[in-house]
Amino acid sequence: MEELQASLQPRGLTLSTFPDKGRSLLAARDFYPGEVIISQDPYVCVPNNSLTESRCDGCFSKSNLKKCSACHVVWYCGSSCQKLEWKLHRFECQLLAKLDKERRKSVTPTIRMIVKLYLRRKLQNENVIPVTAMDNYNLVEALVSHMSDIDEKQLLLYAQMANLVNLILQLPNIDIKEIAENFSKFACNAHTICDSELRSLGTGLYPVISIINHSCLPNAVLVFEGRLAVVRAVQHIPKDSEVSISYVETAASTITRQKTLKEQYLFTCTCVRCNKLGQYDDIQESAILEGYRCRDNGCSGFLLRESDEKGFVCQQCGLIRNKEEIRKIASDIKALSDKALKCSSSGNLQEAIVLYKNIEKLQKEVCHPFSIILMRTREKLLEILMQLEEWKEALAICRLTIPVYESRSSFNLNH
Numbered sequence: 513m514e515e516l517q518a519s520l521q522p523r524g525l526t527l528s529t530f531p532d533k534g535r536s537l538l539a540a541r542d543f544y545p546g547e548v549i550i551s552q553d554p555y556v557c558v559p560n561n562s563l564t565e566s567r568c569d570g571c572f573s574k575s576n577l578k579k580c581s582a583c584h585v586v587w588y589c590g591s592s593c594q595k596l597e598w599k600l601h602r603f604e605c606q607l608l609a610k611l612d613k614e615r616r617k618s619v620t621p622t623i624r625m626i627v628k629l630y631l632r633r634k635l636q637n638e639n640v641i642p643v644t645a646m647d648n649y650n651l652v653e654a655l656v657s658h659m660s661d662i663d664e665k666q667l668l669l670y671a672q673m674a675n676l677v678n679l680i681l682q683l684p685n686i687d688i689k690e691i692a693e694n695f696s697k698f699a700c701n702a703h704t705i706c707d708s709e710l711r712s713l714g715t716g717l718y719p720v721i722s723i724i725n726h727s728c729l730p731n732a733v734l735v736f737e738g739r740l741a742v743v744r745a746v747q748h749i750p751k752d753s754e755v756s757i758s759y760v761e762t763a764a765s766t767i768t769r770q771k772t773l774k775e776q777y778l779f780t781c782t783c784v785r786c787n788k789l790g791q792y793d794d795i796q797e798s799a800i801l802e803g804y805r806c807r808d809n810g811c812s813g814f815l816l817r818e819s820d821e822k823g824f825v826c827q828q829c830g831l832i833r834n835k836e837e838i839r840k841i842a843s844d845i846k847a848l849s850d851k852a853l854k855c856s857s858s859g860n861l862q863e864a865i866v867l868y869k870n871i872e873k874l875q876k877e878v879c880h881p882f883s884i885i886l887m888r889t890r891e892k893l894l895e896i897l898m899q900l901e902e903w904k905e906a907l908a909i910c911r912l913t914i915p916v917y918e919s920r921s922s923f924n925l926n927h
């Protein structure tokens with residue numbers, strides 16, 4: 513870690529360890545909103561390929577794809593991406609080509625990440641790929657795995673996946689337990705690589721960026737420029753303070769955020785937002801983000817459950833909303849959502865638009881106008897409309913989301 517510390521110093525950063533969080537990245541000088549704090553190329557990354565969607569292994573694009581003729585698993589958009597990846601894929605390709613057709617189908621993106629991890633370690637050990645202070649396997653070894661905290665079912669799954677990786681790699685002296693531990697490390701350290709519209713393209717392991725801890729009110733944000741991970745300040749970060757990003761959707765209730773953090777990252781967040789759990793402004797924010805709207809369309813109050821559980825009371829005008837009425841609409845929304853998901857994943861986009869519009873209509877009846885649930889439906893609609901180049905309608909959806917973003921920034925100012 514001394515080498516890493518030395519390479520972070522000229523960037524105005526330093527490493528520290530806290531008893532409750534483990535390693536942390538600190539600012540060794542002031543950073544200002546918009547400024548790049550750190551950027552890193554992935555140690556390994558893979559596109560999120562599935563049976564219905566493929567992307568180029570180099571740039572993650574979806575156009576002009578050709579399958580690697582030897583392994584039939586990996587896709588490229590052209591020779592420049594293929595060349596870029598060849599140093600490693602040359603070895604991966606030989607291993608995948610040896611597998612029978614059925615086994616090849618079980619090589620999921622996660623399995624490929626681990627296979628690539630070991631191949632990269634081997635190529636760095638053999639000096640085929642250069643080693644630097646920010647790009648070496650020691651950084652992967654230092655990542656937290658939470659192996660002692662995960663349940664038996666998950667351990668068993670990791671063991672099965674580790675066996676498959678072992679079968680593919682066929683390296684001498686490989687430790688199955690270490691492979692399983694690397695799966696666990698991926699679960700709490702890997703990042704989803706997104707495009708500028710936050711669409712998920714793939715997964716990458718960025719072992720220096722993984723040192724950055726979480727806050728529900730972060731002072732920095734992680735974005736991607738292609739495969740490059742870039743951390744930018746979103747607030748003034750004074751010298752000696754910790755750099756933090758959010759691992760989860762910040763526009764969620766405290767209970768939802770804490771549940772996700774506990775399940776995926778195995779810790780309980782004690783940030784300033786989480787410490788407000790149960791206080792009036794936390795209850796209000798949670799009810800707006802995930803709760804129901806007032807029966808009176810002209811009222812913007814938030815609803816809380818009545819003590820006798822018959823319904824929900826508007827905290828602004830006192831009107832009561834019946835629980836059964838909400839339950840009925842919620843079940844209609846669920847049925848439509850299942851259909852819409854099927855349509856959009858099978859490429860039936862026109863039908864998906866009709867269904868998402870109906871979902872939005874129903875959600876407008878039950879959800880608070882600034883609800884994150886309604887917002888997600890609109891984001892989905894926007895994504896499909898943009899795919900179909902229906903710009904006018906897409907713009908109309910954007911206009912609906914602006915007031916929600918404005919209200920969110922006022923929430924955050926209150927914290």
Ligand SMILES: C[S@@+](CC[C@H](N)C(=O)[O-])C[C@H]1O[C@@H](n2cnc3c(N)ncnc32)[C@H](O)[C@@H]1O
Nearest residue numbers: 533534535656700701722723724725726777779
């Ligand atoms: C991506 S790692 C971050 C770096 C980590 N601290 C380390 O020592 O390598 C994620 C893990 O860090 C810890 N962590 C991150 N943010 C935290 C926070 N706000 N409070 C407590 N633990 C946190 C948790 O153990 C979590 O699973």
